[in-house]
Each structure stands twice: as C-alpha cells, then as structure tokens.
Amino acid sequence: MSEAKFSIGIDLGTTHCALAFVDIAACDGEKTSHGILDIPQLTAPGAVEASPLLPSFLYLPHADELAAGDLTLPWSDQQTDAVGEFARSRGALTPIRLVSSAKSWLCHAGVDRRAAILPSEAPPEVARVSPLEATTRYLKHLRQAWDHAHPEAPFDQQDVTVTIPASFDPAAREFTLEAAQAAGYGALTLLEEPQAALYNWIQASAGGWRKDVKPGEIILVIDVGGGTSDFSLIAVLEREGTLELHRVAVGDHILLGGDNMDLTLAHVVARKLAAEGKQLDPWQMRALTYACRAAKENLLGDAALQAQPIVVPSRGSKLIGGSIKTELTQAEVQSTILEGFFPEVAADSRPVSRTRSGLTQLGLPYAQDAGVTRHLAALLGRQVSATAELAGFVGNTSADASFLHPTAVLFNGGVFKSNILAQRTLGTLNGWLAAEQAAAARMLAGADLDLAVARGAAYYGYVRRGQGVRIRGGTARAYYVAIESSMPAIPGMEPPIQALCVAPFGMEEGTEADLQSQEFGLIVGAPVHLRFFGSSTRRQDHIGTLLDFWQPDELQELGEIHATLPAEGRQPGETVQVTLRAVATETGTLALTAVATQSDEHWKVEFDVRSNG
C-alpha cells in the first residue's frame, strides 16, 4: 500500500457512520493534515445533502412509494433503497421497511448473520436483507461518497481502517471484514473503537500527550455511543526511554446507549400524558423522543433549570390546535437518566438481570441492567489483576485492591456531551478509588465526541506506517475449544467438557500459534462442530492448556466453530488427523486453520453463523 495518498478511518457505528482521512504526504511527524468527509445522502425524496454523519439506517421502499428519480444519488441513479438521513426519517414512519442496528445483529451469535432477517418485524411481502448485507450497504455508500469527492485518489487504493467495538468476538470481526470486502474495499485493518478514541486524543495533542500521562498510569476509555457501551483499559509503560501504550483489557458487549436513554425519557413523558388521557401514536412518540433529547440536554447542562417545555407537534396541518404541550422536569431527568443509567453504586455492585420494558425490542439481546456504572464496576472488578504481570506495574497495585484502579478517564460518544453525565461517572469511579485510599482519576480533555473514532482510525492508519506511537495489546481474549472429557459416561448427565486453549491472550497481529498437543479426527464430507469459548481474564493460559474446571464468569461461550473437509481425492467416511493453528492476522481478525498431520494440506475453520443456543 505504498502508493496510498490518504489514510482513511471509518467509524462503522450502530446508529451513525463517519469517515475521516489523513493526507499522508502533507503530514510531518505527529503534526497531521486531516479532515472529515461530508457524506452526500438523501435527506428527502430527490434531495441530497452532505453531512459529516451518515445515519446507519437502510430503508427498503415499496415499488410504488417513491417517484422515479427520488432515490438518485450524485453517483448513481439506479438505487432501489436508501441509506442515511432519509432512510431514518422515512423509516420512523414505516418501521416495517427500516433496517436499523445492523451492527448489533452482526455480533448477535444467536442468529444466522448471512440470512435475510432484517427488518426483523417485516411482513413476508418485504424483501429482507441480512445483517451482513446491510453493513455492506453502509460501507459501500461511504466508499462511493469518497470516490465521488476524490476521483484522483480511488478508495480501494487508500489505506483503510474500519473500527469495531473492542468487545466484538472473532466471528463478528470476520463478518465486518467480509462486509468490507463485499463493499469493494481493498486491504483494510480493523481497529477497536476505544483505541481509536485514544488515538484521536493523542493526535489532538500533537505530541503533547507525553506530558499528560506518566509510566504506570492506567487509562480507562468509556465509550457510550448511540446503541452500545464499550470499555477498554490501556496501561502506560516506559520502555527504553519511550512511552508505550498497552491495551490490557476490554469490556463485554453491552447493548446500551444514548438512544435507550432518550427513549426511556420519552416513555416517562408519554406515561404522564397518558395519565391526562392523551395517547400518542408512533409518529408523535418519535417527535416526543426528539423533543426529550433536546430538553434533556438543556436540563443536564444547567441543574438550576426546573423544567423544560415539550411540544409534540400535531401530525395534521392544524399545528396550533393539534399540538400537545407538556414539560420535562429536572426531577424526572435526574431520576431517569442519572439514577437509572448512571447510579452512584458501590464498587462491588454488579449488573442485575431483570426485565425492563422500556429497553427491550424483539430479537436483540439488549442489556438487562441499564446501569452503565454497574457494568463498569463489573469490568474493573473482573480485571483487578490485569496489570499484575506487566513490566513497570509489578508491585504497583496493593494486594487488597478489589478492583483495577484507573488513573485517567477518556470519555467518548455523544452521551458525554452532557458534562453532568461525565462528571457523575467520574465521581462514582473516584468514590470507589477513595474507598480504597487510591488517588482520584482525572479526565483527559479535548475529545471530539462524535467524530473521535473516525479521526482516530485515520490517524492509526498513519501511525501504522511508522509515524508516532502505537497501542499494543494483541487479542483481548484467550480462546478455547471444548473437548469431551474421557470420563466414563454417567447416565442422565451430559458428559463433562474440558476447555483446550487454542489461542492465548494477547496474541499480537501477525503471530500464529500451533496447537500440536491435540489432534482432531475430521471425517471427510461430515462437518465437525466444536464449541468455542473466550476468556477476557485468563492471561496465564498457554496454547494447549487444558482446563478441567473454571469459574462461570471466566469463560464465555461464543458461537460454534466448524470445519468441513472437501471430499476430493478421498473416500467418504475416511478420517484425517489434523491439528489447529490460530493466526492473529494483520487485519485484526483471528483465523483458525485445520492442518493435516500427514500432509501439508490445511482448511479454514469457520465461525458458525448460528450458535446452538
């Protein structure tokens, strides 16, 4: 990719996408020349506007719904569906034709992600698309927007980085890569979003970050976007006189974001209206959600405000007579947002499982506990020993610490435009730290909350070429396959399983691990399925480590993996002995390969599109 003129960073968000770029030739060391691409998109039938954000929505119109030319984009008049702002606004009125949250579906191991299942509530007449295809459409729109704006620098010849949640499992990473390839992307790299946010902070400091952090510090990145919450812990090390950044841990995948908060507030207000005998239809509910978002931002920005008026406009042309007036009070915002989503809990509190009507939607596994701070407490508690074996950290942490002590916090995501929410989160964390006689963590300033991830990704593409600091860390989990134990079968009991480590924690990009100790018999023509597990805490396990027993929260079961031997040149039913090889690819995915022991043949091990659970 030496001919690439630009490093392009793409934030493939649950609710919004953005594209940033760095002009490689115009950069000098840590001073970069960069920008954001305004993405042309339909905003109304036949009307195209450019905006820095592309809403991640796909609308599948009825054949008679729009006039000829209504879907025309600057680069194509052959469109049959719409991506972006028009898709979102039109789809809000016709949800049966709207694909949303495709990214959450893409990492949902419980469904076939290549199957046409979206929109999930569409009647049979609507031709559905797969989560993979919807993701492909967003990525393709971004590529076409770039090529339209930069005919001199074709997209597929640039250095492209696409961001993913740190919590994405190997299958979801693989699907993201597959979608990018289907969208006509050339070589690309996947980067974790919290890392991208930190890269943006480094870039914005133009070299000054080295004065802001010291060796031995632990930076906590809290990224609460429109649809997901994502945490990462990054340690600052000193090696041979230069600062190094190591991502030491990532959080679980939590489907909980700013949209949930606005929707919850809208339900609070709708309940109030219902008590007055005013029922809202879905159109008014959407208008109410928008109004609540604006009122919430005002109320959270100024605690002295008692209430903000809310007007739900009428749907018909009688605006004055038909509008519904109400208000959102400071007390409602405080109890719903601060106490509901950012409660001041103790460090040992953990997310609880209970049903929440305001959050659940058909299909997606939304977080059952809305408390972002409880999810954070769980992560820090689980990762208490994340830095125990890191050079420069040995002896840093007191033995009686009940959770990992961050020293600095970087906020990301639109939710933290409200300073009150950022301060509440930081205050809660500092309460935990004070209880263990640790110094308070400070906030790293200067984050650009909406575009930081895209900007950071573009900057990462630039530093990968050898300019500036890189965050190291490798894979954030160790991976295991299940092996049936050789214990004698006991009637009525499932045979116990053992977990065999096939890829250790922290495999750096470009490295591979061969599992020689265990051979598997693959039967020609019959797929072999293996249960697959990941652990974000077992750092000490090596390849080949066989676990007989583990704590329930140590290993999470992921989607199955399977390998199928092609029948060419073999007898059906013949058994071939293979070993497993894991490769952490330069792209940022984990590749598993079955290698024949008797020949030099090898086959890709696929991540199953559907889990057995």
Next chain:
Amino acid sequence: MTQPNQPLNTAPQEPTFFRRVPIAFGAFFSILSNPKFAARVERLQQGHEVAPNLATAPVAAAPAPVKAPNHDAALQLLGLLQRDARLIDFTQEDLSSYSDADIGGAARVVHEGCCKVLREHFSIAPVRAEAEGSRLTLEVGFDARAIRLTGNVLGQAPFKGSLSHRGWRATEVRLPTLAASHDSSILAQAEVEL
C-alpha cells in the same frame, strides 16, 4: 441568472424637424470621415433594414438590468421551513380562535425549526463586527450594497455615524441538491397512512 436583454422602451420615437437638422449635418461629416458608417448608410438606402454590427457588438455585452428570481431554490427553502418548522401550517391558521398559551406552544415548534433550517443550510455572519451603538467611520468606496446610510446623509465620504444594526450576511448557502425529476412546487407531501 442573467435575463436576456430586453428593450426597455417600446416604439422608438421619430425625431422632430429641429432634431433632424443636427442629425443630417452629423451624418454628412460622418459619411466623409468614416468609411464603415458610409457603408451602413449605403445599405440603408438600398432598402436593407438596419442590423447594426451584430457580430462586433453582441447584445450580452450590455449590463443585465435585472435578475430573474430562482423559483426552485425559493420553493425548496419554503419546503424545508415547512418540514422542520411547520411554517406554512402555522401561517395558514387563524389565530383568533386560540389562546396565547396555545399559540406560544406552536411558536416553540416554529422557532426551533426555523433555527435548525438556518443553522443547517446557511452560514450567517454580521456585516459589521462592531457592537451596535458604537461609532464608526465609512471610508471612500464603502460597499453601499452591504451598508445602508440613514438620517443626515450629506457631504462626502468618509462618513461618521453610529451602528444601529449590525446587518447579516450569508457567508455560505448549503441547500440540498435536487434530482432532475424533483417537483419543488410540492412543499409538503400529503400523507396517507395505510
């Protein structure tokens, strides 16, 4: 948009006798001194109607006196103000039957929506950066299109006066591009729920 050159006077007036005398003398000396003029008079006498030097003096060279309004952009802006601010709905209603509180509620929708349209589609900056009420001097050659003089408009520039309104200037316009087939006369589509 430049309007095609249109004649501002309708029928050309015929000169009186006293006006014809100087024209005749002027023509006599012009024919003697200017061969091109002589050729044109000759063509006139041969019965050709005047087609004075169309090739060398194209019509477009004259300054365009008026601009044609751009209806599409105006309708488009009206559509945006209706979509985001319900401006047409608001102005089409009869206020007499509503209380001020009801009107105030609707006015919030209109105000917020108008702000959104202005913010998203225009960059607007004051013409003058000075605070209103402050004294300022307008030098010779100031832009009379951007600054309006009022009161004792006398004498010669530089003018000294106080700023009563800073003025507004659109520094950027970002209207959506429209498909060729788009009908901008539809300001808001009728909605039919199935």
